[in-house]
Amino acid sequence: MLAERAYAKINLTLDVLGRRPDGYHEVDMVLQTIDLSDLIWLEDAPSGVIEVSSNAANIPTDARNLAVAAARALSAACGLARGVRIRIDKQIPVAAGLAGGSADAAAVLRGLNRMWQLGLSADELAAIGAQVGSDVPFCVLGGCALATGRGEQLRKVDHDLRAWVVLVRPPVFVSTAEVYGTLTPDRYAPAPASRAMIPALLRRDFDAVRRLSVNGLAAATLARYPEVRQMWQRVEQAAHVPVQMSGSGPTLYCLLPARSMAQRLYNALRGFAREVYLCRFVS
Structure with missing residues (x-):
């Protein structure tokens, strides 16, 4: 085995x-x-x-x-x-x-x-x-x-940036096909955000990485799934740092530079969310 x-x-x-x-x-x-x-x-x-x-x-x-x-x-x-x-x-x-x-x-x-x-x-x-x-x-x-x-x-992309990640999964299942199906040309990106993200990762600029994080599916998911939008708002209020979504959702995440800060946020989110995870980048 x-x-x-x-x-x-x-x-x-x-x-x-x-x-x-x-x-x-x-x-x-x-x-x-x-x-x-x-x-x-x-x-x-x-x-x-x-x-x-x-x-x-x-x-x-x-x-x-x-x-x-x-x-x-x-x-x-x-x-x-x-x-x-x-x-x-x-x-x-x-x-x-x-x-x-x-x-x-x-x-x-x-x-x-x-x-x-x-x-x-x-x-x-x-x-x-x-x-x-x-x-x-x-x-x-x-x-x-x-x-x-x-x-x-x-x-x-070989970078040495260390970051902690706090994940929150809202209690809803999201259909990736449905989210993509709602996209209209006005939601297509004129220029990829990766053009700025990759240099920020390579120079280990944590603040820039957190600021530049973007998800072109977020608006479609939030519009279709109010549970995700509500959780986003609650996490934002508790975290006081940018919130982002992974993939087509529903999981939301916050990036933190230190474990102690991530642990505090994890503890705070556990007060109102059942599925919360404390993780870090893996090279």
């Missing part, structure tokens, strides 16, 4: 640039790994058998689970018919804009690459992951990256 960590991500920036001919939207995003993680356990199974179990009752354990899709994609790419039993110990909130499902899929790719001794590079695993989901390539590589195209085209 082999264990592999599956790390969540947040969007430091997310700009939607327009609709693509294939029906997807062109995005420009700066993604950052955080240390909130699931634990994936992998165990050999009879040939062709791919099974998933989990401690979480609200995720699928059939072919809809991206972990299953990842195992099948890797098997197909390598011409294998091996089986695997996958156990997902969930800590990342489900359908929260944190790429939890994609992180699990990426961990399966990395873990099976080791367990089956395939010798594939991270870039090769990321290419296979792109067949599974747009966020999977980033989750394979981790750290920080500029993601373009559908989110699968990556350029690594």
